[in-house]
Each structure stands twice: as C-alpha cells, then as structure tokens.
Amino acid sequence: MKSFHLEGGIPLRGQVRISGSKNTTLPMIAASLLTDEPVILKNVPNLEDVRTMVDILKHLGVSVSFRDGMMAISPKNGLGNHLPYESVRKMRASFNVLGPLVMRHGKAHVPLPGGCAIGPRPVDMHLEGMRALGIETTIDYGVVCAERVSKPDSMTFHLRIPSVGTTEQLLSIAVLMEGSEIVLNNVALEPEVQELALFLNRMGARIEGIGTSALRIKGVKRLHGTEYEIIPDRIETGTYLLAALVSQGDVELVGYHPTHNVSLVRKLREMGADVRESENRIRARYLRRLNGTDFHAEVYPGLPTDLQPQFTVLAAVSEGVSVITDTVFSDRFLHVDELKRLGANCSVRNHAIIVHGVDQLKGAPVKAKDLRGAAALVLAGINAKDRTVVQNIDYIFRGYEEIIPKLRGIGAQCEMVEEELAS
Numbered sequence: 001m002k003s004f005h006l007e008g009g010i011p012l013r014g015q016v017r018i019s020g021s022k023n024t025t026l027p028m029i030a031a032s033l034l035t036d037e038p039v040i041l042k043n044v045p046n047l048e049d050v051r052t053m054v055d056i057l058k059h060l061g062v063s064v065s066f067r068d069g070m071m072a073i074s075p076k077n078g079l080g081n082h083l084p085y086e087s088v089r090k091m092r093a094s095f096n097v098l099g100p101l102v103m104r105h106g107k108a109h110v111p112l113p114g115g116c117a118i119g120p121r122p123v124d125m126h127l128e129g130m131r132a133l134g135i136e137t138t139i140d141y142g143v144v145c146a147e148r149v150s151k152p153d154s155m156t157f158h159l160r161i162p163s164v165g166t167t168e169q170l171l172s173i174a175v176l177m178e179g180s181e182i183v184l185n186n187v188a189l190e191p192e193v194q195e196l197a198l199f200l201n202r203m204g205a206r207i208e209g210i211g212t213s214a215l216r217i218k219g220v221k222r223l224h225g226t227e228y229e230i231i232p233d234r235i236e237t238g239t240y241l242l243a244a245l246v247s248q249g250d251v252e253l254v255g256y257h258p259t260h261n262v263s264l265v266r267k268l269r270e271m272g273a274d275v276r277e278s279e280n281r282i283r284a285r286y287l288r289r290l291n292g293t294d295f296h297a298e299v300y301p302g303l304p305t306d307l308q309p310q311f312t313v314l315a316a317v318s319e320g321v322s323v324i325t326d327t328v329f330s331d332r333f334l335h336v337d338e339l340k341r342l343g344a345n346c347s348v349r350n351h352a353i354i355v356h357g358v359d360q361l362k363g364a365p366v367k368a369k370d371l372r373g374a375a376a377l378v379l380a381g382i383n384a385k386d387r388t389v390v391q392n393i394d395y396i397f398r399g400y401e402e403i404i405p406k407l408r409g410i411g412a413q414c415e416m417v418e419e420e421l422a423s
C-alpha cells in the first residue's frame with residue numbers, strides 16, 4: 001500500500017503537460033475488439049486502468065504492444081469470449097468488452113464489473129438496451145452471459161438516463177448489426193462518447209448525429225483497423241487548474257482542448273480566478289481569495305461529477321458558503337469526512353455538501369477511498385499547512401499519469417512512500 005506525503009502551503013508555479021484522456025482510451029480499446037485488423041492508438045496515457053484493459057485484451061488472446069504513448073492492438077492470436085472475475089474486478093469500464101465480444105462471437109461471458117465505490121453503479125440499462133437489440137442476457141453466479149438471438153430491422157431505444165457506459169456499449173453493438181438501422185435516443189453527450197463514435201466511423205461504421213442526443217446507426221458487416229489520436233484528459237485538466245488555485249499559484253497547462261472545460265472555466269471565473277485560454281493552453285492564476293459558489297455536477301456540458309470532490313477542496317478554502325450537489329452520483333461524498341480531518345468545515349445534508357470556507361487547511365493523515373476522492377485529498381494537502389499523508393493513494397494511479405513528476409515540476413514537495421497500513 002502506498003502513501004502520498006506532501007508538505008503543503010507552497011504556491012504551485014510553472015507548466016504541466018496534460019495526458020491523453022483515460023475515459024476516451026478505455027472504450028476505444030474495448031471497441032478495437034470489433035475488428036480483426038490492427039488498431040493503433042496514439043497519446044495513450046500510461047495508467048493503471050489502461051494497463052488493466054490491456055491485461056483483459058491479452059487474456060482474450062489479443063496481442064497488444066504499448067510504449068511511449070503508442071498502443072498497437074492486433075487480434076492476430078484469435079479472440080476468446082470468456083473473462084474471469086479477477087480481470088474485471090478492478091474497473092467498471094471492463095464491462096465495455098461485452099458488446100464487441102457478442103458481436104464477434106454471437107455469445108460471450110463477462111462478470112459483473114467492479115470499480116470505485118462512489119455509489120450504486122448498476123448495469124441494468126446496458127442489459128435493457130442489449131435485449132432491445134436482440135441480445136438475450138442472463139446472470140449466472142455473477143457472470144453476465146449474453147447471446148445474440150435475433151436481429152432488429154429498424155428500432156429506437158431510449159436511454160432512461162444519458163449514461164456514458166450504456167451509450168458506448170450499445171453503440172459498439174449497433175455498428176455491426178448489418179442491415180439494421182438503430183436510433184439511440186437520449187445518449188450521453190460527453191466528449192469521450194463523441195470520440196468513440198468518431199473512432200468507430202474511422203473504422204468503417206456509419207453513425208450519424210454525433211454530438212446530438214440521438215445517434216442513428218446503420219449497421220455494417222465488418223469494421224477495419226485504423227489509427228486514432230486520443231484527446232487530452234479534461235478531468236486531469238480540471239484537477240490541475242484546481243490545484244493551481246488551491247495552492248494560490250499560477251500554472252499553465254499545455255495540451256488543452258478549448259471546448260471541453262467550458263463550464264468549469266466559467267465557474268472558476270465566477271469565483272474570481274484569473275483563467276486565460278489560448279489555442280491549446282490554459283493558465284489559472286490566483287489573484288485574491290476566491291468567492292465560494294454552488295457547484296452542481298451533472299451530465300455534459302454541465303460540470304463533471306469527476307471534478308466534484310476536487311472542487312469541494314477549492315470551496316473549502318474560498319470565502320463564504322458553497323453548496324455542492326451531484327446529480328450523476330447523488331451520494332459521491334466519500335471525501336467529505338477525510339476533508340474534515342484536514343480542517344475543512346463541510347458536512348453532508350440532504351444529498352448536498354455544505355461548505356463554509358476556512359483560510360487554510362491543516363495537514364493530517366487521511367485515507368483515500370476512490371480515484372477522484374484521492375485527487376481531492378492531494379489537492380487538500382497542497383493547500384494545507386504542514387505535512388499531509390494520504391494513505392491508500394494507489395487509486396490515484398488509475399487516473400493520473402506521472403502525478404509525482406508533474407506536481408514536483410510545478411514546485412510541490414511530495415513523495416510516494418510504500419508503507420504497511422494499520423488496519
């Protein structure tokens with residue numbers, strides 16, 4: 001078990017290069033199973049979750065090479081259609097391989113997924129959508145057994161919630177339903193979903209309506225290999241912007257996508273931060289104490305739930321009262337009690353975090369419980385007076401590439417320490 005040791009209270013200054021997007025990479029790796037030709041992905045972040053997905057592909061007999069941000073996926077050894085629980089336990093996105101495997105084999109077995117404990121994360125909509133697309137599913141001892149039993153001609157499936165994973169799963173199925181015309185309504189609009197649709201079209205799929213809430217898919221017989229460059233990670237971007245501000249510093253991010261963080265940038269400016277964008281860069285500068293504000297995490301283009309814990313830290317050291325709610329994961333509050341240990345004045349009431357700003361947090365030992373919560377505790381430690389030790393920090397390697405060198409590069413005093421956790 002690793003711990004993150006930080007000496008806080010130092011304004012961060014300098015430049016950080018943003019890595020490729022984790023949540024774009026994972027579904028693309030899964031979707032590469034839809035072809036038997038090689039797929040090349042560029043700007044792939046070297047993250048724990050990406051390595052987990054590579055292990056899953058290897059388990060299925062696919063050959064994968066991954067070096068210096070370049071991933072070559074080549075199913076030349078044939079493709080399996082069973083996965084053991086061990087390989088999907090760690091990460092919910094692993095469930096995305098189910099659709100491609102069913103479309104290649106007619107039948108597949110994938111255990112129900114694991115992932116961060118940020119609230120209930122069922123897969124009922126995935127299964128509902130599959131049924132509508134002619135795929136029967138049964139759950140046997142925690143394993144989803146899916147079998148293609150019929151082919152819809154033309155049909156519309158309406159997603160109850162614009163779920164990212166469900167949209168990606170159903171898209172990856174519909175593209176290979178040759179001769180069918182399928183409309184997916186109320187789909188997720190997140191950039192990562194749009195990128196998957198563009199990637200599939202590059203492989204020969206026929207998806208129309210990308211960027212709107214209705215996708216029209218004309219199924220094709222086969223997809224071919226392609227090359228694709230992964231977009232910058234908007235959650236990593238947001239995390240470093242928030243790190244700059246909680247440290248009262250001045251940080252420029254390189255490799256910035258101008259349209260993916262619009263709601264966050266607007267929110268930070270509303271609080272009084274100096275945020276400037278130019279082409280592929282963004283700079284956040286702390287000029288004076290920020291005003292607290294309400295933060296309502298919702299689906300894209302709203303403020304992302306994956307930045308809600310990190311934003312709570314900024315609110316905790318801003319002036320006045322902030323109210324934070326999350327409509328995507330309504331109980332994503334695991335970070336709150338740990339932030340209190342660092343001197344934050346915050347509490348959960350009626351599915352909202354009520355934050356009363358304090359001048360500065362105080363270092364303490366705390367424990368990470370999920371990926372973005374871990375990032376929030378690191379940000380809190382960056383602000384806090386004296387030493388903070390974030391135990392159980394391993395979660396952070398799921399989503400932040402090279403976090404220690406990147407933070408040290410802008411002046412943070414931090415190190416990773418291997419230690420035994422007292423139970």
Ligand code: UD1
Pocket residue numbers: 023026092093120121122123124125126127161162163164165166188192305306328329330
């Ligand atoms: C993805 C992201 C995750 C992000 C989330 C919301 C990846 C790998 N992960 O997760 O980082 O926090 O989007 O932006 O891209 N739901 C159901 N039934 C289902 C599926 C989802 O009820 O079958 C609910 C979930 O419980 C949740 C909401 O729908 O409340 C949205 O979840 P979803 O968009 O599916 O998130 P993920 O794809 O799991």
